[in-house]
Amino acid sequence: MLACGIYVRISDDADGSGLGVARQLKDCTELATRKGWQVAETYCDNDVSATRGNAREEYQRMLGDIRNGRIGGLIVWDVDRLTRTPRELEDIIDLADRHGLQLACVGGELDLATPQGRLTARIKGSVARHETDQQSRRLKRKFLERAENGQPHSFAAYGYRRVDGKDVLVPEEAETVRRAARMLLGGQSLRSVVATFNSEGSVSPRGLRWASTTLRQVLLRDRNAGLRLHVGQVIGRGAWEPIYDVGTHDQVMALLTDPQRRSNRGAIRKHLLSGIARCSRAGCDGTMVVNPGRVGKDGKHQPPAYVCARCTRIRRKESDVDAVVEAVMIARLSQSDALMEVAVGDQETIRAAVAEIAQLEAKLARTADDYADDITTGEQFRRITGKLRLRLEQAKRSVAAAAPVRGLFDVIGSDAEDRWRAASLDVRRTLIEAFMSVTIDPLGPGRSFDPATVRIEWRT
Numbered sequence: 001m002l003a004c005g006i007y008v009r010i011s012d013d014a015d016g017s018g019l020g021v022a023r024q025l026k027d028c029t030e031l032a033t034r035k036g037w038q039v040a041e042t043y044c045d046n047d048v049s050a051t052r053g054n055a056r057e058e059y060q061r062m063l064g065d066i067r068n069g070r071i072g073g074l075i076v077w078d079v080d081r082l083t084r085t086p087r088e089l090e091d092i093i094d095l096a097d098r099h100g101l102q103l104a105c106v107g108g109e110l111d112l113a114t115p116q117g118r119l120t121a122r123i124k125g126s127v128a129r130h131e132t133d134q135q136s137r138r139l140k141r142k143f144l145e146r147a148e149n150g151q152p153h154s155f156a157a158y159g160y161r162r163v164d165g166k167d168v169l170v171p172e173e174a175e176t177v178r179r180a181a182r183m184l185l186g187g188q189s190l191r192s193v194v195a196t197f198n199s200e201g202s203v204s205p206r207g208l209r210w211a212s213t214t215l216r217q218v219l220l221r222d223r224n225a226g227l228r229l230h231v232g233q234v235i236g237r238g239a240w241e242p243i244y245d246v247g248t249h250d251q252v253m254a255l256l257t258d259p260q261r262r263s264n265r266g267a268i269r270k271h272l273l274s275g276i277a278r279c280s281r282a283g284c285d286g287t288m289v290v291n292p293g294r295v296g297k298d299g300k301h302q303p304p305a306y307v308c309a310r311c312t313r314i315r316r317k318e319s320d321v322d323a324v325v326e327a328v329m330i331a332r333l334s335q336s337d338a339l340m341e342v343a344v345g346d347q348e349t350i351r352a353a354v355a356e357i358a359q360l361e362a363k364l365a366r367t368a369d370d371y372a373d374d375i376t377t378g379e380q381f382r383r384i385t386g387k388l389r390l391r392l393e394q395a396k397r398s399v400a401a402a403a404p405v406r407g408l409f410d411v412i413g414s415d416a417e418d419r420w421r422a423a424s425l426d427v428r429r430t431l432i433e434a435f436m437s438v439t440i441d442p443l444g445p446g447r448s449f450d451p452a453t454v455r456i457e458w459r460t
């Protein structure tokens with residue numbers, strides 16, 4: 001009988017969305033029984049009170065027990081409960097190699113002995129590294145709290161600063177918005193305006209280089225024209241000074257939302273990351289284009305690959321890179337706060353609608369429970385759910401109105417994977433650009449694909 005350890009980690013799950021340690025333990029113990037392993041030791045770290053970056057004591061003790069052979073197997077709820085950095089994951093893979101450690105996960109198969117299993121673990125680790133989970137919970141809790149207290153959530157938009165509860169113009173930022181509108185209405189593409197701004201050293205609302213999606217978001221805000229929104233509808237003038245007049249705003253809106261206007265990039269793209277992924281070689285910073293592949297002298301077909309358009313020294317199989325980026329994107333889009341990152345329009349309204357959707361869905365779930373437990377009758381159940389569904393539809397419509405690209409929000413949500421696969425390439429590319437930058441690092445000579453060389457940085 002294989003002696004195994006169970007490793008669990010307590011994380012902040014005060015809002016109930018997290019996974020309690022008792023549940024983790026129960027599931028892990030059951031898995032041990034199913035696999036016929038004997039639980040020799042249980043390790044439990046507490047992430048709530050521990051300061052960030054603190055060496056996890058129990059984690060260290062567990063590593064020690066693997067090294068000294070006390071345990072030959074390890075059960076975790078999911079790989080993101082086990083490792084928080086790629087470094088830690090590599091240590092575990094290393095231990096698996098040297099000590100024949102067997103790893104089992106409640107949350108799905110994980111086989112560190114095969115290259116495919118390692119790839120899966122690394123992708124999962126790469127998602128965990130960005131701590132999107134934590135971030136999502138923090139945000140969710142924050143805006144729910146505020147919605148319940150009736151407090152305003154939104155920050156002053158780009159171009160404004162909040163002084164004593166009022167939004168006042170920041171002259172340089174307002175001028176940037178005005179110039180962008182002038183340049184666009186003068187016939188320039190969004191992309192060329194962005195290039196001009198970046199060459200001048202102007203920075204986006206988040207202090208980064210401008211990206212087309214960011215500038216587009218800024219320009220689509222009704223408040224630029226001094227218009228006040230409520231539940232997606234303009235209800236009058238705001239108390240703040242507009243950046244430009246309503247006429248200019250209408251023209252900009254018409255231009256940016258025209259469905260005839262193909263992507264702002266000119267050529268229609270056929271690949272997920274061409275023109276988005278960048279080369280990491282020092283001083284190059286070229287963008288990746290796709291080489292469709294060819295038949296070599298040996299008669300073997302080379303698959304399509306991303307190649308740096310500038311230095312041509314970085315080359316990576318297209319499908320490998322796409323797989324990593326898509327897995328990370330799907331994980332990110334599964335989180336409820338993803339929507340706020342790309343929403344346009346009045347943030348307060350969207351937040352309120354998002355909070356309402358969450359509350360209504362929770363209510364629907366409770367109603368179904370009550371019906372299942374015979375607390376409500378079938379007739380009551382139908383009447384209650386009918387009402388809730390109607391309100392849910394309305395809230396969903398006002399959220400959908402905030403999508404910068406039609407159909408964009410259809411991709412975000414709990415079944416993000418299916419929706420992502422069904423989305424158009426245009427929508428997928430827009431989302432990738434809105435959320436992340438992708439840089440491809442060189443690969444050592446003769447080495448096979450390593451997902452760690454696809455470097456993903458979140459734009460937040």
Ligand SMILES: [Zn+2]
Pocket residue numbers: 279280281284285286308309310311312313314
């Ligand atoms: Zn390059």
